[in-house]
Ligand code: KIV
């Protein structure tokens with residue numbers, strides 16, 4: 001019988017900590033449902049004490065998302081732990097508190113400014129309190145990679161004794177090498193007297209590009225939970241990528257003989273969902289989910305693959321959900337076909353939601369003959385909150401041509417009132433952005449503007465991501481349309497809608513001109 005590895009996903013917590021990757025509550029819920037459908041064992045839904053928004057997101061996920069354990073992060077402070085306990089409560093016996101404190105000399109001296117004995121005491125108090133408030137407790141020794149091994153053994157033994165049933169060993173700064181990290185896990189399991197009472201977990205950052213290799217070395221050494229994120233999102237260079245760990249174990253099952261509960265055929269769609277929501281593109285040569293991961297360019301490779309796929313393919317594209325049952329929908333497809341296709345993609349739609357998505361599907365099908373899975377994911381994520389948003393695009397006309405000055409005229413509804421503006425620009429997108437921005441405050445500084453064609457063909461939908469900054473706050477917006485100027489305007493408006501205190505400029509409704 002092969003062993004079982006628990007997959008702990010932290011896309012919604014560590015992943016969301018990546019600059020510019022913040023998600024709103026509806027977006028987090030959508031990702032959480034997709035993670036549960038993917039089969040992750042534990043979803044770290046956020047850091048409830050960090051903000052009321054984080055608390056609410058964790059609380060909603062704990063209430064609505066079934067089948068996975070839901071956890072919330074907390075520092076080793078009573079207030080954090082109490083907030084986490086409250087937030088995860090609706091998950092009942094699937095609720096877990098994840099509490100942590102740093103154990104490396106540099107963190108204890110420079111950051112916490114407390115002695116090692118006090119760290120042990122705080123860790124034990126935190127676990128004891130958490131254990132009294134939740135059915136399951138995970139303890140993390142932050143910066144365990146750079147911690148003194150004797151001290152780490154002491155902290156781990158004490159926290160297991162206090163009731164932690166999952167002990168997480170993070171390589172917080174991505175400093176470890178695989179051999180070294182694997183040995184660290186082995187030593188802990190061998191030397192800590194009560195290690196058999198806990199599952200050992202690892203959480204590796206990718207600063208040296210070793211996060212997946214370190215995680216796999218830890219698994220070989222006995223770790224049975226891995227913390228990871230979709231597309232490797234996370235602080236700085238990111239966390240270990242879920243898809244790389246899971247596919248390594250599956251593809252090399254002859255070597256590892258360890259199973260996960262992940263339905264790997266859902267990997268591609270969740271990767272796209274997270275990329276669309278966060279506005280963080282996936283690099284084309286990224287393992288497993290990059291656009292080129294299964295593309296064979298060199299003639300000699302193509303020849304080999306045509307003769308026998310395994311010459312250059314160690315796993316099938318279908319095994320990660322690429323090209324499986326590539327049923328193309330079109331304008332004659334009905335609601336049932338749409339619903340069933342979304343179910344295959346890991347999203348279940350019913351009632352009003354299905355009705356709204358079906359209406360958007362029909363609008364797109366009028367403009368575009370073949371609707372691919374990528375299009376479906378986009379219409380699901382791009383427009384689903386439009387009804388709740390304060391700024392809405394009512395109309396947009398843009399004109400440009402060789403030698404002409406590009407001009408755009410927009411009509412926006414802001415809090416139910418109609419505003420109009422026209423502007424000239426360096427191109428039609430620039431003109432549209434100027435016209436839109438002339439109507440609102442704050443305008444935000446444009447940090448990122450990126451355009452992708454979602455599928456092939458000149459009738460492909462363009463998907464635009466806009467990232468805006470207003471003071472400390474960063475907001476992403478996505479927009480998609482077969483018209484790239486309209487897609488850009490939608491993306492800008494989606495980002496503006498997320499900026500705090502967004503309002504119409506002091507203008508008369510029906511104002512026209514910049
Ligand atoms: O990287 C880290 O150490 C963490 C812990 C809070 C688990 O994210």
Ligand code: ZN
Nearest residue numbers: 014172203235
């Ligand atoms: Zn981390």
